Amino acid sequence: MAEKKLSLEEKFDNLDEIIEKLEDKDISLDESFKIYAKGMELLKECNSDIDSIEKKVQVLNKDGETHDF
Numbered sequence: 001m002a003e004k005k006l007s008l009e010e011k012f013d014n015l016d017e018i019i020e021k022l023e024d025k026d027i028s029l030d031e032s033f034k035i036y037a038k039g040m041e042l043l044k045e046c047n048s049d050i051d052s053i054e055k056k057v058q059v060l061n062k063d064g065e066t067h068d069f
Contacts (some may be wrong), residue, residue, distance in 0.1 A: 008049050011042055018042070 018039040
């Protein structure tokens with residue numbers, strides 16, 4: 001079954017959950033490395049999504065003309 005593509009907001013929520021898990025003092029070192037790696041991959045996806053969104057944004061300049069962000 002195909003994996004559902006998460007929205008940027010859902011990815012940020014997942015990152016918050018990962019941070020909470022990493023802040024748990026009872027987490028094992030092995031588990032923290034796995035969670036950290038997952039968080040870094042998710043962060044890369046977020047950065048890619050944001051870059052894609054920025055490319056679509058139009059900026060209105062002082063003369064009323066639009067151009068790509």
